[in-house]
Amino acid sequence: MHEATLLLSRAQFALTAIFHILWPILTISLSAFILIMEAMWLRRGEVVYYHHVRYWSKLLVLNFAVGVVSGLPMEFQFGTNWAPFSRFTGAFIGNILGFEGAMAFMLEAGFIGVMLWGWGKVPRKMHLFATAMVALGSTISSIWIMVANSWMQTPAGIVIENGRAVVVNYMAAIFNPSMFQSVAHMWLGAMETGLCVVAGISAWHLYRRRNPEFFARSFRVALAALLVVAPLQVLVGDASGAALFELQPAKGAAIEGHWETNAAGTGASWSLLAWPNATEQRNDWSIEVPALLSVLATHSTDGTVTGLRDIPKEDRPPAIPLLYYAFRVMAGIGMLLAALGIWTVWSLRGTAGRLTALLSRRKLLLAWALCIPLPYIAVECGWIVREVGRQPWAVYGMLRTGDAASTVAAGAVWSSMAMFLVFYTVLLAAFTIFVRKWLAAGPDLLQQPPKE
Amino acid sequence: MHDILTTAWFGLMGLMLAIYVVTDGFDLGVGILSLVTKREEDRDQIYTSIGHVWDANETWLVVLGGAMFGAFPLAYAMLMEQLYPFIMLLVACLIMRGASIEFRHAAQHKRGWDFVFGLGSLGCAICQGVVLGKVITGLAPGGMAAGFTALCAAGVVAGYALLGATYLVKKAHGPLVVTARRHAVASLFATVGAAIVLSAGTLFSSEIGHDRWMDPGVLAILAPLALLAAFAAVYVLYALHIGASHGPFRGAIGLFLASFAGLAVSLFPNVVPGRLTLAQAASDGATMAFMLCGIALIFPIMVGYNLYQYYVFRGRVSHH
Numbered sequence: 001m002h003e004a005t006l007l008l009s010r011a012q013f014a015l016t017a018i019f020h021i022l023w024p025i026l027t028i029s030l031s032a033f034i035l036i037m038e039a040m041w042l043r044r045g046e047v048v049y050y051h052h053v054r055y056w057s058k059l060l061v062l063n064f065a066v067g068v069v070s071g072l073p074m075e076f077q078f079g080t081n082w083a084p085f086s087r088f089t090g091a092f093i094g095n096i097l098g099f100e101g102a103m104a105f106m107l108e109a110g111f112i113g114v115m116l117w118g119w120g121k122v123p124r125k126m127h128l129f130a131t132a133m134v135a136l137g138s139t140i141s142s143i144w145i146m147v148a149n150s151w152m153q154t155p156a157g158i159v160i161e162n163g164r165a166v167v168v169n170y171m172a173a174i175f176n177p178s179m180f181q182s183v184a185h186m187w188l189g190a191m192e193t194g195l196c197v198v199a200g201i202s203a204w205h206l207y208r209r210r211n212p213e214f215f216a217r218s219f220r221v222a223l224a225a226l227l228v229v230a231p232l233q234v235l236v237g238d239a240s241g242a243a244l245f246e247l248q249p250a251k252g253a254a255i256e257g258h259w260e261t262n263a264a265g266t267g268a269s270w271s272l273l274a275w276p277n278a279t280e281q282r283n284d285w286s287i288e289v290p291a292l293l294s295v296l297a298t299h300s301t302d303g304t305v306t307g308l309r310d311i312p313k314e315d316r317p318p319a320i321p322l323l324y325y326a327f328r329v330m331a332g333i334g335m336l337l338a339a340l341g342i343w344t345v346w347s348l349r350g351t352a353g354r355l356t357a358l359l360s361r362r363k364l365l366l367a368w369a370l371c372i373p374l375p376y377i378a379v380e381c382g383w384i385v386r387e388v389g390r391q392p393w394a395v396y397g398m399l400r401t402g403d404a405a406s407t408v409a410a411g412a413v414w415s416s417m418a419m420f421l422v423f424y425t426v427l428l429a430a431f432t433i434f435v436r437k438w439l440a441a442g443p444d445l446l447q448q449p450p451k452e
Numbered sequence: 453m454h455d456i457l458t459t460a461w462f463g464l465m466g467l468m469l470a471i472y473v474v475t476d477g478f479d480l481g482v483g484i485l486s487l488v489t490k491r492e493e494d495r496d497q498i499y500t501s502i503g504h505v506w507d508a509n510e511t512w513l514v515v516l517g518g519a520m521f522g523a524f525p526l527a528y529a530m531l532m533e534q535l536y537p538f539i540m541l542l543v544a545c546l547i548m549r550g551a552s553i554e555f556r557h558a559a560q561h562k563r564g565w566d567f568v569f570g571l572g573s574l575g576c577a578i579c580q581g582v583v584l585g586k587v588i589t590g591l592a593p594g595g596m597a598a599g600f601t602a603l604c605a606a607g608v609v610a611g612y613a614l615l616g617a618t619y620l621v622k623k624a625h626g627p628l629v630v631t632a633r634r635h636a637v638a639s640l641f642a643t644v645g646a647a648i649v650l651s652a653g654t655l656f657s658s659e660i661g662h663d664r665w666m667d668p669g670v671l672a673i674l675a676p677l678a679l680l681a682a683f684a685a686v687y688v689l690y691a692l693h694i695g696a697s698h699g700p701f702r703g704a705i706g707l708f709l710a711s712f713a714g715l716a717v718s719l720f721p722n723v724v725p726g727r728l729t730l731a732q733a734a735s736d737g738a739t740m741a742f743m744l745c746g747i748a749l750i751f752p753i754m755v756g757y758n759l760y761q762y763y764v765f766r767g768r769v770s771h772h
Contacts (some may be wrong), residue, residue, distance in 0.1 A: 035570075061554060061557075061726060062554065062555075062558065064554075065550060065551060065554030065555065066551070068507060068510075068546070068550055069546065069547040069550040069551050070575070072514070072543050072546050072547060072550075073540075073547075075514050075517045075518065076517060076532060076539050076540075076543055078521060078528075078532075079517075079521065079528045079529050079531070079532025079533065079539075080532040080533060080536050081542065083529035083530070083532060083533035086521060086525055086528055086529040086532070087526055087529045089525075090521055090522060090524075090525020090526070090528065090529070090735060091522070091525065091735045092739070093521070093522075093722060094518065094519075094520075094521030094522030094523070094525050094528065094735070095522035095523075095735075095739055095742065095743050095746075096522075097517075097518035097521055098515070098518035098519040098521065098522040098523070098743055098746075099743075099746050099747070100516070100517050100518060101514045101516075101518040101519070101748070101750070102518070102519070102746070102747045102750055102754060103750060105511050105514055105515065106508065106511050106512075106515060106754045106758075107510040107757075109508040110508050110511075110512075110754065110757040110758050110761055111502030111757065111761070112507060112508075112761075113503070113507070113508065113761050113764075113765065114504070114505075114760075114764055117503060117504045117765070118765075119766055121764050121765070122764055128495060133757075138521035152491070161736075164525075166736050166738070166739075167739055167742070168738075169564070169735075169741055170738075194550050209721060209757040296604050300679070322746055345541060357538040370464075406532075406533045407533075408533060409535045412536050412537055412540075415537075415540075416536075416537075416540040419540070419544055423544065423547055423548075427547075427551055430551070430555050431601065434555065434558040434559075437558065438558075440528075
């Protein structure tokens with residue numbers, strides 16, 4: 001009975017989280033992009049920037065709506081489906097979610113009205129401030145969420161009293177060992193998403209030669225930002241990976257399909273591709289590079305990397321092939337996006353960014369358009385690695401997922417999950433229909449800016 | 453020290469809940485009224501009147517959820533787990549409402565979204581009323597408790613409709629104002645009626661409620677609050693009668709705040725009467741103090757920019 005509820009509650013959390021994360025990652029980055037365009041408008045006074053602000057805001061409002069409503073189940077699910085988890089972690093996780101609501105959500109919500117409907121009702125600088133607060137609010141939200149999640153990965157600063165976590169050192173709990181790289185990795189991932197969406201949609205319009213001057217501008221801005229963000233993400237990803245082997249060796253070994261701890265003085269080999277077999281405790285087949293895993297995990301050629309066989313079976317993550325491939329897809333996309341940025345710059349070298357040159361690079365434009373889904377896939381794979389890889393723990397090393405679930409009737413969880421599935425399908429369908437209309441309509445270049 | 457912090461958090465959460473109930477109350481209320489609003493241009497006005505503030509209003513509920521999870525984790529865990537179906541339905545209704553408000557702008561055929569919006573708003577009010585009723589009756593099973601809970605749900609629907617109708621009296625223009633006045637009178641009588649029956653129920657059939665209310669110290673606070681509520685209700689009628697634009701909404705807020713304060717006084721020091729006290733539900737002192745630093749300090753700022761948003765969109769909704 002409880003087994004069924006546990007499984008369903010996990011499935012429901014996975015479903016709601018996988019669906020929800022799609023939207024805030026675009027809100028975070030698109031609001032930042034709109035902020036840049038609006039600041040340029042105020043600084044340079046060119047009306048094209050104003051048109052960009054209005055154009056991309058239409059996508060933001062559709063995206064924001066789904067983000068807000070799909071976030072609601074997340075806030076309440078900790079209590080409904082994970083009541084023992086809430087009792088155990090409330091003093092810290094509840095505290096942090098309270099901070100997120102008060103400092104981040106309210107900031108976004110308090111200014112989104114002015115940002116979207118306040119044109120002409122407030123001075124231009126006040127409008128810019130509202131846009132800045134929406135962008136800031138969504139970024140602060142991502143920081144607090146990653147503080148909470150990184151604490152679940154690497155809990156610190158607490159003692160357990162009467163079966164409940166009591167915070168004894170707030171700084172240690174907030175700035176827990178994996179906090180900085182978690183925040184940076186997620187925020188950069190969100191930035192990559194929005195920049196790829198803007199660059200991809202602009203490239204698609206350029207490819208079809210619709211409003212080329214307008215879309216060349218957004219393409220250039222997004223490309224310039226991506227050239228910084230994408231390589232930075234590869235570096236942060238590498239640092240997170242190295243830290244992972246130290247902080248959560250079981251997850252590290254699982255995402256690399258690493259079974260045997262390498263003997264002292266030898267390097268652990270890295271597999272490019274393999275099929276991990278949990279029953280046999282080995283890989284059925286693999287394509288290996290000697291010593292590379294030691295280099296990636298410890299940044300030395302013969303560093304010791306603990307294999308899964310040396311981790312007790314009850315502490316190993318499940319679904320090792322899923323973790324193994326989700327990690328590869330994520331990392332592969334991260335490198336692909338960095339490479340696409342570099343290819344673009346290489347291809348456009350010596351053209352001084354002329355529009356005719358940009359329009360003539362047909363394959364490049366098509367590649368950008370086709371890359372729109374990639375950052376989304378990478379973010380989802382990253383979260384699968386993060387959350388499935390933490391299993392069997394809800395709070396790593398402290399609270400097992402099996403002890404964290406509410407004792408509600410399995411039928412109730414079935415029903416709520418089915419309901420969410422239906423709702424999400426409708427939301428996604430409605431969003432797709434409206435975005436297609438928005439794509440077909442293009443920008444309104446006759447729109448007059450509000451008077452000062 | 454722990455007692456002071458617990459009481460401070462009860463007070464702060466009470467304040468946030470009061471803000472939530474009044475602000476989301478009126479925008480859920482106009483949603484309920486949209487179900488009985490025939491003309492599409494009137495429904496357009498309803499959306500415009502709340503388009504810029506509904507999200508911030510609803511966010512108070514999210515802030516409350518987080519604050520309760522942190523300050524009273526045992527209460528959060530108990531209520532969410534025990535009220536599973538109602539919380540999930542509430543979330544479902546909030547999703548329907550939020551999505552329909554934003555998607556309606558972009559849609560050509562608005563009727564479908566209007567229906568989702570109205571149904572979601574009504575569902576939210578019913579679920580919130582059920583949660584309220586379940587909390588007051590201490591999550592007790594049985595027919596009496598179920599009846600009390602059902603009446604609570606009806607009371608919340610009527611109360612939100614009252615807030616929504618009086619809000620439209622001051623925000624809308626044209627024939628919608630006339631209908632809103634009529635709806636305000638009807639929902640006022642329904643709200644007051646439900647409040648009287650619920651109070652009588654508490655007094656005569658709930659042992660805990662009866663004991664709490666008969667405590668002389670408590671009675672000394674409750675009696676003036678009841679008077680204040682009665683005065684506010686009469687004032688709403690009077691303001692509607694003389695055709696005031698802002699008076700009815702202010703009176704409805706007064707009625708809500710007085711009833712709400714009475715409810716908070718009646719519950720204190722329990723979260724769920726007979727099941728869980730505030731002290732049992734609370735986090736440790738350090739967490740409550742740390743959270744208080746983080747949230748109480750920015751509370752005035754939150755209220756400030758929310759008021760600014762209302763200020764920017766003040767006045768009646770404009771013609772399109």
